[in-house]
Amino acid sequence: MDWIIGIGMMALGIAVVVLLWRNYCLRKEAAQFAGKVEQALDAIVTGKEWKRQGELTDSLWDRIETQLAKAEHVFQRKQEESLREKETVKGLISDISHQTRTPLANMKLYVELLEEETLSGEGTGFLAKLCEQTEKMDFLMQSMVKMSRLETGILQIRQEKQDLSETIRRAVADVVPAAAAKEIDLFVDCPDGMMVPHDGKWTQEAVSNILDNAVKYTESGGQIHLSVERQEIFWQIAIADTGKGIAVERQAQIFTRFYREPEVHDKPGVGIGLYLARRIIELQKGYIEVRSETGKGACFRLYLPV
Known part of the structure; x- marks a missing residue:
């Protein structure tokens, strides 16, 4: 009877050891898997070069790696589109700013010259409105240029x-x-x-x-x-x-x-x-x-x- 109990205890011990070993192996594989995913995501986010390793198989990692490669391609394409859009906006704002600078300066000059003239009551009212609208347009253009330069990174924040x-x-x-x-x-x-x-x-x-x-x-x-x-x-x-x-x-x-x-x-x-x-x-x-x-x-x- 004792030998049966001894065999049972030995079998139980072996089973525990096997389970512990399998658990260790699974945790090690999970850690390696998480490390690979982390490295791949870090490369995608930071723009570092990331190449797939080995030949394509049907393993879980290879399937995920394929999806990550697709995500990397989409992410890069979106980044390129965003850069192109920023450059387009930057050029557009720059052109508008350049094209409106001289007309606005001329309008301000004409307003100053008119302020020195003797005008009727109605003319004085119109002149005040013209001055207000000119200042508003100037403020708008300056704000748009600031906004564009901040968004496109032309002007850097220096803390x-x-x-x-x-x-x-x-x-x-x-x-x-x-x-x-x-x-x-x-x-x-x-x-x-x-x-x-x-x-x-x-x-x-x-x-x-x-x-x-x-x-x-x-x-x-x-x-x-x-x-x-x-x-x-x-x-x-x-x-x-x-x-x-x-x-x-x-x-x-x-x-x-x-x-x-x-x-x-x-x-x-x-x-x-x-x-x-x-x-x-x-x-x-x-x-x-x-x-x-x-x-x-x-x-x-x-x-x-x-």
């Missing part, structure tokens, strides 16, 4: 450690005249000497665009508060106003190109400012969020990595 408070001051200075004209109070809470890695010029552009919108959509006598705070991972630039607010269902759309809310078409603007602001912050590995309710103002928060 250098510099004083964020100086960048904020320049951005605020851009909107002070417009805020003063509407008697809007500007409050700024920004400590000095905040050395933050960022592109001063483009970050100023982003903050100015947010502030410009705040001034534009805040009624006379309103308030705008700007504050800067260091958090654990990000620096937060918060811009809150007492303006008309933004409906929740539209808050995702306001950052798209040329989007303008239906009720503000009588206000100056072309719908590029917020798109540019978001793009500039994203290129610095940050992000923008907005919190608002209709009739209760809006608060934009810009986050730059610490």
Whole structure:
């Protein structure tokens, strides 16, 4: 009886060893398989040269390798199409900018000459409208050129450690005249000497665009508060106003190109400012969020990595 139990225990031991060995082999094969997939995907994503190894068989890896090769081909083709489209857009914007620069300069000159002339009341009104439309066209062209250069990589974001408070001051200075004209109070809470890695010029552009919108959509006598705070991972630039607010269902759309809310078409603007602001912050590995309710103002928060 004892020998039967001994044989049974030995068989059980052998079975356990075999199972453990098979489990080890399966885990090793799975790790090798995952490594191959990871290498192939890394080569596809980074654009490195990736060649299939050995002859085609009916194994699981060879079937997956075939699909990865197809995915690589599609990915490369999409990349090439994207580059061609960017080059086309870059050329188109460059041509438009070049072709409109001289006419716009001439229009501004003619407006200045007309302002020196004695005009009727109606003529003065028409001249004011002509001046407004000329400035709007000039602003549109400049914004489109900036947008094109950022998207096509002509202009690179250069993040250098510099004083964020100086960048904020320049951005605020851009909107002070417009805020003063509407008697809007500007409050700024920004400590000095905040050395933050960022592109001063483009970050100023982003903050100015947010502030410009705040001034534009805040009624006379309103308030705008700007504050800067260091958090654990990000620096937060918060811009809150007492303006008309933004409906929740539209808050995702306001950052798209040329989007303008239906009720503000009588206000100056072309719908590029917020798109540019978001793009500039994203290129610095940050992000923008907005919190608002209709009739209760809006608060934009810009986050730059610490």
